[in-house]
Structure formats: C-alpha cells, structure tokens
Amino acid sequence: MAPVLLSGPDMSPAELTAITSAFDSGWIAPLGPYVDAFEQQMADRLGRRHAVALSSGTAALHLGLLAWGVGPGDIVPTATMTFAATANAITYTGATPYFIDADPETGQMDPVLLEEVLDELHREGRSVPAIVPVDLLGRCADYTRITRIAERYGARVLADAAESLGADHAGAPAGKLGDAAILSFNGNKVITTSGGGMYLTDDEHAAGRVRFLATQAREPVAHYEHREIGYNYRLSNLLAAIGIAQLGRLDAMLERRRARREAYARIVAEVPGVEVFQRRGDRHDNCWLTALLVDSEKARFGAAELAQALTEAGIENRPLWKPMHMQPVFAAHPARITGASEHLFRTGLSLPSGSVLDQRECQKVDRALSTFLAAHSGITKRTGRGRRSADPDLYPTEEGTS
C-alpha cells in the first residue's frame, strides 16, 4: 500500500477542468491570461498592489533580493530553522546569510537575537540591506517586532511566506507582511501548481524589476535587447490555471489541515512529555504541517522511536527543518545560536497534515499514533478507536480525494 504522505498535492476535478481550458485556449507558453488572473486574484486576496507569478518560491526569493540591489558584500539575516531554499537564494545574489536562532516556543526567528546581530553589524559598518524572516510550518514570524527592528537599522523585510498562505499576524494575512513577500506553490505546500511561486509587494518599482529580471532582462523593444543578466523564472500559463482552481479551494483545504491539527492535539492531550508544536495561538496559523515535540525524559520514548514506528506502519513523517547553521554547506557562515533550533530539531516530528488525506488515511495515522502512545507512555486513556472513528469532525469527507 502507498505510504500516507506528509503533505501531498490535493487535486480535484476543478484543477483538471482549469488546466484543460488553459490548454484549449492555446496559451501553452509561459505567461498568458491565466497567469495574469492568478496574479490578480492573489493580490486581491492578500491586499497587495502587485503580484508576480514565478517558476518557484526560490526564484521569488532570489529576484526579490536582486530587485533591492542585494549583492556581494551584503549580509542578510535569516532564520536558521528553515528550508535550504531561503539560504540558497541569499547566496545566489552573492550576499552572505547570517543565521539567527529560534524562539524556543514558536521556532520562529528570535527578534531579540536579530536586534543584537543588527546592532553589532551596524557598529562594524557592515551593509545589511535586507532581512528574510521565515513563516515556520505555516505560522507567521513576529513581524510586529521584526519590522520595527528592521526599520531602526534601515533594512527591508522580505518575508519568506512559502509555507504560510492562509495564516495571519496582527490582522494582516501572510504575503501582506513585510516590504515584500514570497509564496511557494511547490507540490507539498497548502496550494500547488506542481511547481511555482509568487512575489508580492506594494512597491511598483520592485515588482517591475522582478518581472523584468524573470523574463531574461529583455528590454521593451521589438528585437532582443539585453543590458543586464536575466533569468527564465516566469510561471507557465498552464500551471497558473491549476493555481487559480487551487486558490478557489484554499479555505476548504485549510479547514481540513486544521482538523488534522485538532485530531492530533486530542490524541496527545493526556500524554506526558508530548505536545503539539506551535499549539499556543495557532488559530492564526494555516496548519501547513502539524508536528509533535517529544520530551524523551517525560515521555519515556524519543521522537526517533515514534518516527520509526510510523515509518514501519507506512506513514510518512519527518523531523523539523535541520537548522542551516548545522548544514555542512553553510557551516562557515555567521550565525547567532542559542541551541533552541537544535533542540527543536532533535525533539520535533512532523506528521501527515495534508488536506488530501482521506478518512481511511486519517484513521490509519491516528490508530498508529494512539497504539504507539498507549504502548510506550503507559497512557491508555483517550486512545480507543471506536469513539474517534465515529467522530465526523475528525474525518471530514469531501469529493475529489482519491
């Protein structure tokens, strides 16, 4: 049997209809009316003036930094607890990422550490034109504090909202926070175009630069004229059609992710030493991935043992992001480390969280988790099967889940 995936693509007849109409329209090339409509709909939803659809979230990070003139000699502070794409994109520009450790509870870039680093770099006379906070697992970083600190030091904020479409912070949706933001539509994100990304800003000049650089820096004349190095980073019109259909289903899909979060929270509620990561205040999260934190002393088992049991049961699971400062490729880069992200990496485990999970898959995961917890923590309460499998809230059914 195929394993239960962490966060698989959630496709329905709506996506098939959309891509078929795009195909039939004859606009197969990159760009076209579906790209324009996808950009417009996303900009409207998030309250941004400009949106540029791109081939990936990584491309959006890269061009977002280039549009602000970030380059060699610059330092760009970012979260150490993130996917490599964030740090990779910074290095593409020739700038150096500076890894900032996490708040121990939320896992987000710690604003106190950020301020210390900026103060130090400022006194050393270093150039810090931009900061890239990351919305970890679908929770917005603390933009209230980060934005204030960034302003004080004259740095702009490029929000890596690759994981957080649908989340919000201080009344603003992810994608609207920061001077600019990027989204990812990779196959495992809350919506997917199979591969794609978007750059969002209210700054017309920056949006124009991103659009220009993404189309090989072609000058607006009849022949091919180039004065700068460009990139081939635009989104295909066919893929934008999928994106539009996905965006139309976003709210329903987020509800299903949240139902997973609630189910896991109920299962571990009475289990000593086990908690749902980022649980406090999570009504503002999009619940992209739900992870457990396992305190092995109190729980009498470690995250690795749980991981092994789930893997053996055919259930995909994964530790939290291995921090960038621990990655061999970034070992020589500057970092401000407290140990918080290393601790989260050792104790965290992400569980199947996708909106595509059907009732059978949800039950399979819940049963495997409950059985493991009952056997290892000595807790037998609330782990029975009967009541839970009859709970319609836990296992919503929806057409289109294959």
Ligand SMILES: *Cc1c(COP(=O)(O)O)cnc(C)c1O
């Ligand atoms: C997925 C992801 C990206 C990269 O997006 P792609 O579309 O895969 O290039 C960047 N940052 C974070 C935090 C991500 O999770």
